[in-house]
Amino acid sequence: MTAIMKLKPEEIREMISSGRLTVTVVGLGWMGLPLACLFADAGAKVLGVDKNRRLVEKINRAEATIDEPRLPQLVAKHVNSGKLRALDDVERAVSVSDVVVVTVPTSVDAEKQADYSILDSSCREIGRGLLPGALVILMSTVAPNVTERLVKPALEKSSGLLAGEDFGLAYSPIRAMGGRALRDLQEYRKVVGGLDQASLKAASAVLSTIVKAGLIETSNIKTAEATKLFEAVYRDLNIALANELGLYCERAGIDYFEAMEAANTQPYSHLHFPSIGVGGHCLPLYPYMLQTDAQTLGFKLRLIKAARRINDEMPRHVMRLASSGLRQAGRSLPRARVTVLGISYRANVKEARYSPAIELIDALKRRGSRVVVYDPKFTYGEVRTMGFDSEATFEAAVSEAECVILTVGHDEFKSINPENLAALTSKGCVVVDAASVLDPKTVEKVGLIYRGVGRGVWTR
Ligand SMILES: NC(=O)c1ccc[n+]([C@@H]2O[C@H](COP(=O)([O-])OP(=O)(O)OC[C@H]3O[C@@H](n4cnc5c(N)ncnc54)[C@H](O)[C@@H]3O)[C@@H](O)[C@H]2O)c1
Known part of the structure; x- marks a missing residue:
């Protein structure tokens, strides 16, 4: 050699x-x-x-x-x-x-x-x-x-x-x-x-x-080691900021997206989209790696910890949106037929490790909902192997659903036609858009009940 x-x-x-x-x-x-x-x-x-x-x-x-x-x-x-x-x-x-x-x-x-x-x-x-x-x-x-x-x-x-x-x-x-x-x-x-x-x-x-x-x-x-964790923490924090402002907008009756677009015309503002949280093998873990090291120095990473908590809470918030929509429809989460669209942690990627969608599904099941999961990136057999009920097609998955939750912005979901969705689902179905792929007005126009992360105008 x-x-x-x-x-x-x-x-x-x-x-x-x-x-x-x-x-x-x-x-x-x-x-x-x-x-x-x-x-x-x-x-x-x-x-x-x-x-x-x-x-x-x-x-x-x-x-x-x-x-x-x-x-x-x-x-x-x-x-x-x-x-x-x-x-x-x-x-x-x-x-x-x-x-x-x-x-x-x-x-x-x-x-x-x-x-x-x-x-x-x-x-x-x-x-x-x-x-x-x-x-x-x-x-x-x-x-x-x-x-x-x-x-x-x-x-x-x-x-x-x-x-x-x-x-x-x-x-x-x-x-x-x-x-x-x-x-x-x-x-x-x-x-x-x-x-x-x-x-x-x-x-x-x-x-x-x-x-x-x-x-x-x-x-x-050690500087090279720090670089990777800093990049991840930067992103986790920015997503947490968008999520926190999105939660505020829901209470305040403001459409976060409208505010975000206007704010981002200022060159120093780069507000992200709010969402169901953060997944994958990197962002949910790396802040804790940094925190473990900081602990050995007796130093507390307060902001980083708060960001983790905010992002980790988002799946449960999405469930609360579903619950509020179902209440409006005279229904409730226990026994409701809920279709979760998307199990990947990120749009257009076949990867479900640490996916916030999994947290959401588990929380829904604990509340007694009958959950069906559909993700075009996975076969329905693969989804079933993960322990979830699934269907082979989008149409079968949403059929008779009382609530449909979009967790990730796959291209296939961006082309969902709300009219088609209304025809397939049960009357007055709730659509929770945590991936910001559907236009709220169009969804409501076809008789569906809309909820979306950060969409304060529709979610109160
Ligand atoms: N996946 C990402 O997006 C990403 C991005 C940046 C950095 N990273 C980092 O890169 C590293 C690898 O991540 P990944 O996503 O490729 O992991 P992975 O889980 O996809 O792959 C790791 C592979 O290592 C194998 N393995 C486990 N123990 C082994 C051993 N003792 N000897 C030989 N092989 C062994 C596993 O069988 C597996 O195939 C991790 O530190 C991760 O944090 C991952």
Whole structure:
């Protein structure tokens, strides 16, 4: 093997493009598999490692395991040409690799404390195969200091090597979203921090082969770690602000959207849409990772905590809107036939992890509603596997519904015709639009009862 840490940046780039360096990606999930394909595209020999054997077998049959544009073609191309191979043995893959990219899950536990247990055990396995002169780039999302205080000692202990002397260590956060991972990974500038100058320069050279937009080198690792969490917290806070103002507008009889559009003509105002809350694997978790670190410093992140609480309460608020609409119709939530349109956490993406729609469905079921879930991104079998009643078509799902709740702005939902909806649902059906896809006036005109997050004119 080549000791990549002894190469100059231009030599690293040349050896990747000529297929003479091996990159191992540990964790072939939503982010790991697209990254593995990008390294193969750049010319590297790529080994993808994952603990999930079924996933490994599927990739080795040249099939993509996630729903991501362009990914099926890239997986087929690189597996068939032999550039990309998947396996389930971390140590074996690392023992023949020049670069190890780590994209295993990081999370928070039931007490909302950062949980790096998978990362820790995975670094111990990596260490057992790590070669002198290799470079490890952590890309999993972590709070400041985790690379140096957890990853570094785990690698050193199991490898018997010293970071900064025997192997390079860098951190580079993933600034991409599921559903557009390949595009984001290439077209957003990539932040990178190194344990020392040699690690930084080697990591930058490696990453420059897959990122078109260029790199941002930070002066240390903890700044690079902070970047990712700051981006997430910024977004979580802005969504919470929109939600709080939306709740105020409902009480005050103001249409938030009208106010927002007018306010946003001021160049410093960028008010977001209110919604059912925040989902996915990132925004609901990352503020807690930052909070866990702040606690160790005796510092309270008050605003960030408040934003989390506001966003977490939104599914229950959407249920309250349904309840108020049903009351107007002379009905009530217990035993009502409620159709929830959308289980994805984000528009046009097939991903339901931490989806606020799931919180809503569970809350409705606890109140005794008969809930049917429909999402065009999932088959009805997939929705049923998640434990929810579903139907194969939109028409069947809304048929005879007493309340229809839109949770996410999939394109298919934007084209819902209110007249058609009124014909399919039961008379005086309530429509709760938490995704702001329908025009309230048109909905009411066809005899449906309208409720919408932030729509104070209609919701009082
Ligand atoms: N999904 C996103 O939108 C996104 C965006 C930015 C950053 N991130 C971060 O990237 C990291 C990965 O996220 P993801 O969404 O790709 O996760 P994921 O859950 O989709 O995939 C992780 C993969 O790692 C595998 N795995 C678990 N333990 C392993 C081990 N010990 N060895 C090898 N493989 C193992 C799992 O089987 C899974 O296939 C996380 O830290 C996440 O916070 C995710």
